[in-house]
Amino acid sequence: MVRDRLTLAWLQLLGLAIATLAASLLLPGRWLVDALVLALAAAKGRAIMLDYLGLRHAPALWRGLLTAWLTGLIALAGLAVAIRALV
Template sequence: MSSTETIPAGSHGSPAGTLRLWLALIVATLLTWQLGEGGGSLPLTVAVLGIALLKGAAVALDFMALRHAPPLWRNLLLGWLLFVCALIGLAYWKGIA
């Protein structure tokens, strides 16, 4: 998007939608915290990393406004997020092996 293009009004969501997303992120944070307290089994770890990946994607797409960014920027950030979660999962898997 060039500097002369304008972003349509409302493309970043409504205040009510932002509040709902923020509340969902809070609930997801509490859920991952509760799951993390439950022990270190592989399914729980996968669930926590999956929720963290979804939370990161939501923050990037909505709060960082990458939903309407050029695909290169969006894919780079989401790919980086997936890569980091995969590395954490691999480190966990190698640690229990």
């Protein structure tokens, strides 16, 4: 079961990486690309946390703390992108 779950997670990460590459190459709007890439990064981070770090069956507190950390990290990256767009 674990091996199947890891294989599915790997395929999910591969698909998200391809989607990130496609978005950065094909979409015209810079702000749209930045937002989409950050959203895809958040999805990849969540998949890594749940499946590769083994938090899928961990207590809800740990999952919540690491999800909050990931959300904060993505928010700071979004803020950096927004500041870069203003300068």
